[in-house]
Amino acid sequence: MDVAQLKPVVEAIIFASDGPVTPKMLKNFIDESNGVDFEKVIEALNDDYQSSGRAIQIVRVAGGYQMTTRPEFATWIRKMYMGRTSNRLSRAALETLAIIAFKQPISKAEVAAIRGVNSDGVIKNLLERRLITISGRGEGIGRPLLYSTTPEFLQYFGINDISDLPKPREIEELFGEGKYVDQIIEALSSGDASEEPQEDNHQESETQNDA
Amino acid sequence: MIYRVQLENFEGPLDLLLYLIKKNEVDLFNIPISEITRQYLEYIEIIQMLDLEGASDFILMAATLIRIKAKMLLPKPPVDMDEEEEEDPREELVRRLLEYQRFKEVAIKMADYESQRQLLYTRRYFDQHMEPEPQDWWDPKTSYTLFDLMWAFKEILQKAPKVTQHSVEQIPVTIDDQIGYILRQLDQNEGQLLFYELLEKLKKRIIMIVTFLSLLELIRRGEVEVTQSSTFGEIWVRRKRWTSLN
Structure with missing residues (x-):
């Protein structure tokens, strides 16, 4: 199948999925897609949406593709979801996430040393929100638990990969x-x-x- | 003099220190330690009044500042030509401030990403759909951890009916009972089940908890194994040697 034939198939899969669809998944679902660059298909779909003035788009997130509404329609959708919108992260949570994102895997004590403040509560919260996960144990005294970011973290910030985050200045x-x-x-x-x-x-x- | 700043705006001693340095327009590489320390101490007086627990981190920093000042006041030993020049006592502090500053900057940009992302709405409220069976139980790419299992358990507990009336009764349930229950359930379902299917029929929270502990015990014994069909997927439970034990 060429890009034009694949377009509606890929669109259908991404529409019907409740999470990001990776190129690997698409390849598995569509037998006739050997050697196809799905990136081209997504681009063509996004061009269609753009030129026909649709309210939707396909974004690249957490290593996959997901259908979302365009940002300019947030005003109205927010009204629909009144009272059910997700809270913003606190500054403490964002700082902690920034440190974990760039230093992962990292222990609680190392996070606290950089922030200069106890971070146990923040880390517990981030674990509950599934933005970080326990990824192993360190070598140090007491073999402390080590923390890393999750695919949900990528989704939350709308990025495809950790490398999409702004780099800390050296x-x-x-x-x-x-x-x-x-x-x-x-x-x-x-x-x-x-x-x-x-x-x-x-x-x-x-x-x-x-x- | 006390600046009119909300104390809760500071994320910690490093944050407060960076603020004072910026406020006084002093150079990070040439901090007037005594002046900054004086202002810093004014703040922690207030912090101490408000929040004793959090104050300890701030007091530690105050002690560090005073120690640096003391070190700077002490006469330096005559410089030995062979030895390297002694480190400025402020250097370690500057290093920590800069290290913190880097991540503080990133955190501010991440907040922008967060707001941008929150303008995009994905489709949601999907009906419960058929969960694909895992193709490979030992696929190292599935990022399944004990924490995932705990999380799934927490979600099931939250869905369980809440009992508002309280009465004390003894519920005769043991780990051994529930190990038997899990294995029977698995055998009736060709050896594998979704984690929530295992627990959803149980009505009492205490039984759910004992069943969860039994599952952990079965995993420990190697009689049962657990995996996820995809990163965001449901958790599957499978009898490991279920044919041979029948």
Whole structure:
């Protein structure tokens, strides 16, 4: 089958599914889809929706495809779901998730060390919301439980993969490596920090983030 | 002087410290420790009044700040040419602040992702559908853990009828009874069942709990195995050697 023939079949499967449908699943369901690039099929479907002004779209999330409404219709749907909308995560929860996402697998104690504050309650909450899971035990004293993010985490933030998250700025960018070491040592020893080089560095890292 | 800031806005001592540094427009690499410490102590006085438990993290940081200041005040030993220059006592603190700052920045961006995602609505309220049987019980890709099993159990318990009237009665149920129950159920269903099917017929929560413990015991003994047909799927329970034991 070519893209045009596959389009309605793929559309039907994604429509009828209650979660993201991975390309592998599509391949299993559609015998005649050997060697097909499903990404092209999804693109063609999204083009159709766009050009005919439909309210739906297919997004790439947690390694699969899922049908959602377009963001501009949220106002009305929110009214329909009044009282049943999911709560936003607290800042503590977001910080903890950011640390776990980039340092996984990681223990409670390591999370607390970075945040400078006890994080047991937050972690328990995130476990209950299934945004993180226990993924093993560490080597350290007491073999502490280690935590990692889940596919639900990817779904919650609407991303396909952990690598889609904004990268934390490298600490070395600001501190501890390369030419900046000299500037920092100079600043610390003279007691008079040199402003400009740091400014440069700051901007540089911000543009990297935007990219 | 006390800044008019809501204390609960601070996620912890590092967060408060970063705020004070920003507020005073001081350079992260040249923190005036005594001034920042003074302001910091003003805050934790209030925090202590409000929330004793959380305050301990803040007090620890205050102690760290004071220790750094003390270290900076002490006369330095004459510098030995062979030895490396002694580390500025503030360096470790700066490192921690920066490490925290990185993730704080990411968390702020993640909140944007969250709001963007919450504008998209997926289809929901699906009818209960046929759960596909797992094709490979030992597929390492299925991310099934004990926690998944506990979670499924919690969901079933939540669906169980709530008893508002309370009376004390002895419910004669043992792990051995329920092991027998599980194995009978499995045998009547060709050796495999969905986890919730196993529990949904039980009416009393205590029996559900004992049955769950029995299931864990059977898994431990290796008589029963458990898997998930997909990452978001239901949990299946299967009799491991059910033909040979019949």
